[in-house]
Amino acid sequence: MTIKVIRGNPTPEELAAALAVVRARAAALAAAPSDAPEPTSAWSDPGRIAQHRVPHPSANAWSRTYWPA
Structure with missing residues (x-):
């Protein structure tokens, strides 16, 4: 593994x-089983889109579609 600093002048502590971090990430990837599914991102969770309950249809439902409860 070769690391090359392209810009800046890091101190030895910063470089270490x-x-x-890079070596720990590489070790974690190497230790993971190859048939393990990739972790899903919170961005793909459909539950984050509908965090509030939608009002049930009723006679006054049209008036509640815009104004917060």
Whole structure:
């Protein structure tokens, strides 16, 4: 593994910290079983879109579609 600093002048401590993160991530990927599913992102969770209950249709439902409850 080769790390090359393109811009900036990191201190040895900063470079060691960055290298530790990269190596830990590589070790975690290598240790994961190949048939394990990828973790799903919170962005793909349909529950985050509908966080509030939708009012049930009724005679006055049209008036509640815009104004907060």
